[in-house]
Amino acid sequence: MQQLMTVDNSTAPTMSSREIADLTGRRHDQVLRTARDLVAQGVTQSVETLYRHEQNGQQYPEHRLDRRDSMVLVARLSPEFTARVVDRWQELEQQVSNSYQLPDFNNPAAAARAWADQVEQNQQLALEHDRLTAEVSHLQAHFTDGMKITDFARTLNGVNCQQVQNRLAELGWIRRDGFGWRVNSQYRDRYLAERPRTWVHPVTEERQESKFPVLLKKGAVRLFQLYTGGQLPMKANWNGKYGHGSEVMQ
Numbered sequence: 001m002q003q004l005m006t007v008d009n010s011t012a013p014t015m016s017s018r019e020i021a022d023l024t025g026r027r028h029d030q031v032l033r034t035a036r037d038l039v040a041q042g043v044t045q046s047v048e049t050l051y052r053h054e055q056n057g058q059q060y061p062e063h064r065l066d067r068r069d070s071m072v073l074v075a076r077l078s079p080e081f082t083a084r085v086v087d088r089w090q091e092l093e094q095q096v097s098n099s100y101q102l103p104d105f106n107n108p109a110a111a112a113r114a115w116a117d118q119v120e121q122n123q124q125l126a127l128e129h130d131r132l133t134a135e136v137s138h139l140q141a142h143f144t145d146g147m148k149i150t151d152f153a154r155t156l157n158g159v160n161c162q163q164v165q166n167r168l169a170e171l172g173w174i175r176r177d178g179f180g181w182r183v184n185s186q187y188r189d190r191y192l193a194e195r196p197r198t199w200v201h202p203v204t205e206e207r208q209e210s211k212f213p214v215l216l217k218k219g220a221v222r223l224f225q226l227y228t229g230g231q232l233p234m235k236a237n238w239n240g241k242y243g244h245g246s247e248v249m250q
Contacts, residue, residue: 013092015070017063018051024077028062034076035063036172036186044069048171050231059231061171146195146214149223156227158238167233168223174213183213191219 017035021028038044046065053060065073142155153164165181168174173191174181179202183192194211201208215223226232228242 014064014066015092016051017046017065017073020065020070020073020077024074026077031073031077032061032063035065035073038069038073038076039063040186040190044072046073143215143217143220145217146193147220148212148214149192152215152220152223153232156224156232157241157243158234159227160233160235163233167226167231171226173219178210180210181213182211187219189216191216191222 017031018028020026021031024031035044035046036048039046039048044065046063046069048061048063050059051062052058143152149165149168150161153159153161165174169176169181172184173187174183183194188194192213193216195214196209196211198207198209200206223232
């Protein structure tokens with residue numbers, strides 16, 4: 001079972017969709033599908049992230065939910081298991097309460113640790129501020145609504161543009177459709193939209209109509225977050241720096 005996780009060093013605990021699957025006795029893929037549907041409907045705002053499987057080392061998607069969104073999800077899945085989730089949230093909140101007690105300032109060692117923790121928290125907040133600033137600057141300079149995924153990926157230093165769509169397929173954003181890609185319903189009009197195009201079939205040489213995915217602004221923001229979080233495929237000769245190619249080479 002997943003342990004307590006805090007976001008951005010705050011005192012707000014979250015619960016994973018895997019833990020909810022354990023509590024309700026449901027398969028995780030069912031819980032994950034329901035969580036995505038609720039987000040797509042605008043009912044909840046849970047965050048999709050990745051976890052590493054302990055046995056095979058592979059990364060798979062999961063959702064992190066706050067108290068309110070986890071209750072909504074469980075109510076949709078299994079109303080009879082709501083009490084278990086309430087009990088688990090009480091445990092999580094108690095853990096947070098215990099972990100953030102004021103230090104004993106009469107104890108120099110405890111006071112020094114508390115001071116060091118505060119400095120580290122401030123540093124993390126500063127880094128987060130810098131990340132968000134870079135995110136906004138990059139989007140303002142390099143994103144236009146309706147941009148192709150690969151075109152936006154080319155503005156990100158080191159990204160393997162040939163593999164980025166395969167990565168988004170693994171995350172469930174898009175799926176293969178013949179020789180192209182289609183947007184999965186839970187991400188359509190949220191992160192991505194579809195545009196029509198006419199193309200010539202490579203075998204029959206017939207002109208055919210198809211659709212292809214383009215990024216919406218929210219999708220570009222999320223793609224940039226995946227990039228800075230090290231979750232996109234990178235080129236073998238990547239120089240290890242995040243940002244726009246021309247900027248990081250200065």
